[in-house]
Amino acid sequence: MSERIPNLAALEAWRASLQAAHDANRKAIAICAGTGCKAYGSDKLAEAFRKGVAERGLDVDVRATGCHGFCERGPLVVIYPSMIFYQEVGRKNLAKDVAEILDQTVAAAPGAEQIVPRLQYKTPAGEAVVHERDVPFYKHQNRLILSFNGKIDPESLADYVRNGGYRALGKALGSMTPEQVLAEVEASGLRGRGGAGFPTGRKWRFTRTADAPRVDGRPMKYVVCNADEGDPGAFMDRSVLEGNPHGVLEGLLLGAYAIGAREGYVYVRNEYPLAVQRLTKAIADARAAGLLGDDILGTGFAFDLHVTRGAGAFVCGEETALIGSVEGNKGQPRFRPPYPAVSGLWGCPTNINNVETWVNVPLIVDRGAAWFAGIGTAGSKGTKIFSLVGKVNHTGLVEVPMGASLRHIVEHIGGGIKDGRAFKAVQTGGPSGGCLPESMLDLEVDFDTLTAAGSMMGSGGMIVMDDRTCMVDVARYFIDFLIQESCGKCTPCRDGLIQMGHLMHDLVEGRGTHATLDRLEALAPVVRDASLCALGQTAPNPVLSTLKYFRHEYLAHIDDKQCPAGVCKALITYRITDRCTGCTICAVQCPEKVITGEKKALHLIDEARCTRCGVCHSVCTFDAIDILPGR
Amino acid sequence: MILTINGRPLAARPGETLLQVARRAGIDLPTLCHHEGLEAWGGCRLCVVEMRRHPDEAPKVVPSCLQAAEDGLRVETHTENLLRIRATLLDLLLTRAPGSELIRRLALEHGVGDTTFVPQAEPSNCILCTLCTRACAAVGAFAISTAGRGAEGEISLPFVDDADACVGCGSCAAVCPTGCIELKDEGLARTIWGRTFQRVPCEVSGEPTITREHAALLSKRTGLPTDGFFVTDEGRRRQTADTIAALVGVGEGRAA
Secondary structure: OOOOOOOHHHHHHHHHHHHHHOOOOOOEEEEEOOHHHHHOOHHHHHHHHHHHHHHHOOOOEEEEEOOOOOHHHOOOEEEEOOOEEEOOOOOOOHHHHHHHHHHHHHOOOOOOOOOOHHHOEEOOOOOEEOEHHHOHHHHOOOOOOOHHHHHOOOOOHHHHHHOOOOHHHHHHHHHOOHHHHHHHHHHHOOEOOOOOOOEHHHHHHHHHHOOOOEEOOEEOOEEEEEEOOOOOOOOHHHHHHHHOHHHHHHHHHHHHHHHOOOEEEEEEEOOOHHHHHHHHHHHHHHHHOOOOEOOHHHOOOOEEEEEEEEOOOHHHHOHHHHHHHHHOOOOOOOOOOOOOOOOOHHHOOEEEEEHHHHHHHHHHHHHOHHHHHOOEOOOOEOEEEEEEEEOEOOOEEEEEEOOOEHHHHHHHHOOOEHHHOOEEEEEEOHHHOEEEEHHHOOOEOOHHHHHHOOOOOOOOEEEEEEOOOOHHHHHHHHHHHHHHHOOOOOHHHHHHHHHHHHHHHHHHOOOOOHHHHHHHHHHHHHHHHHOOOHHHHHOOHHHHHHHHHOHHHHHHHHHOOOOOOOOOHHHEEEEEOOOOOOOOHHHHHOOOOOEEOOOOOOOEEOOOOOOOOOHHHHHOOOOOEEEEEOO | OEEEEOOEEEEOOOOOEHHHHHHHOOOOOOOOOOOOOOOOOOOOOOOEEEEEOOOOOOOEEEEOOOOEOOOOOEEEOOOHHHHHHHHHHHHHHHHHOOOOHHHHHHHHHOOOOOOOOOOOOOOOOOOOOOHHHHHHHHHOOOOOEEEOOHHHOEEEEOOEOOOOOOOOOOHHHHHOOOOOOOEEEEOOEEEEOOEEEEEEEOOOOOOEEEEHHHHHHHHHHHOOOHHHHOOOHHHHHHHHHHHHHHHHOOOOOOOO
């Protein structure tokens, strides 16, 4: 439908006709068109499938969907209705992969499909898995929000509507007062997914009850979607925007209705071109269908939405900095109060929520607060999406109920540590979060448990580290990141982090003493307590949490002048062992020419002249070079 | 409303900040980014105080220049924690402004001589307090702003050297707490931000007044003719004396 939907009945009639026309048993090929799979060439793959289907005269729906989450195995393909799962399709031989899938799996009747074994997922134990639901990465998840991603074509409004989209909006506009919608969100226990975990309903109420300046004779209030996702390794919001843009729009519409907002902004970083493109299309389609603009669905409710692209400053995820950036000013935080709920965009009451918060709202309104509150823990309801990355076997987007244990996420979904190494830590909450050790693996993850453990939920980044990760170096990395991202407005964050950076570099470069530690521990609380915004206030967390749980590694760098994980160049030694076959490749590749040895004889590194660049270690095919802690 | 600062009950008007209340009571709170004529900024953090709404809650560190006074607030301005925070902040500021007399004096008052941190390689003495850019915006010139981010930030003309919007009023240099903005007056010439202006001589005393560019901006903002700005205070005094003398018809006008 490209024309306006005149009223609520017409929306339901359209949905009914879409559902009636849809044959659930019709074969469909769902090809992931998230950023990760696109990078692996999934656009070409979809094109090849379309061509192959046409050539064979098959009655098959070929659809490009949002991100399926198992990004490292992309491009991902799922054959409906049986949901046969194929991974890494077309990476090596696109034509052959497409032909075999079409001829053996797609052309066969449901239930009689043949499987292409080389494109199947195999468990670490070597067992091949046929169906998507049986892949451990998916089996242990509870995909409420992400379920749309693999199912719908994110560029199709009809697809969203057929799958229940805008039903919550119809319900709210048709049978609920704004107060009832707000009460539903309050009762659901939904908390902000952007990091702080503030109760969403309470935040909405502040904005709803705030006095607003009048524009054109009517009070002006705004809702804003914060899509300035900037944590290293995190891509939850990007995938939701790319895979289900109408879900975010519907959440904003419901929030605007409950709060009394007339206009909205989505603040999305320009590094997310696909998200911007799909969002812009969704807004245009919704506007054409009368789901945005004046007199939405004939109910008299009016709301419009704009996209503001951010230039990629991490600090613009902070809500007052975000407001400044949308207004066209420098993205710098300001003191609160006044909170944006009272004085936000252009001085008007403004409610800002994160992408994942907004996309939860239609589910809550559609299925009810009681249903939502039945998922999760006492203090944290619903599910949470994590981007599980680092040294686990299965990396990607993971959605689990609040209260799932770290062990469940890392071991069951993530499939344990890569290369059979030992787990060391999991970093949650992005740069301002913390690193939790193995003893915390049974922690049931929610907003409060993570904070109590000295880390935080943040927006859902989860970086798994193995025994070859140096925790001092990790803390140094995050401090360096935050030095780059500090806006420079306040002294403790701007200049304090620089000095914390110097101290961390002293430690990883072998100059650290106990005085270095003392200085770090004296400076960190000043940065935490005296900084203006959450960026500075939480910036010392990576240092403080690693000091809390991995102090012995700091001490090894200081007392023993050793990096136990073999990472810090100044505190390690490369040594060739008797596994050396004398192949000479290390000697040839060594940029300093400090490796000597005859062909087929044990080689030697001149350790005094070695710069520990690591080239020898990475080129050795016999694993004959050890990294020893210390010099 | 009544609040207590360091145990002293003090009256405050609605809308007042803790800094205003404290200073009125003679309590010394250092500031570097604050100016009564400009909106509070909250960047230098020297004016932080500890605040509690209830006696049994943990104190919260807030900038007094921005925190509004509230009835019943309990405020401390010089706890051990706050003194340590201020000393650390001044120690940090010395890394970028070792040449600032004001910062050296404040640091010494907090027990810090030379910085104990790693000093900047080429310190500019600018502490990025943005008083200059805020003053420039208040004047209406918008000739300078902060460029770059974080510690790499600096006060800059557009595209580094485009001084077209500068009117040579000198407000930026006047408010700079560390004196790091170079302003040179020689005769009628004024050089600032790499641009040399001519100040118009006072039509009475001949002393330099303001630049023609500054007068044009003032005229645009106030609707007054530019001529009225080209008189020094001394000249204006003499003009007034002349006028009075002419009116009462005594003396010889420009009497010594």
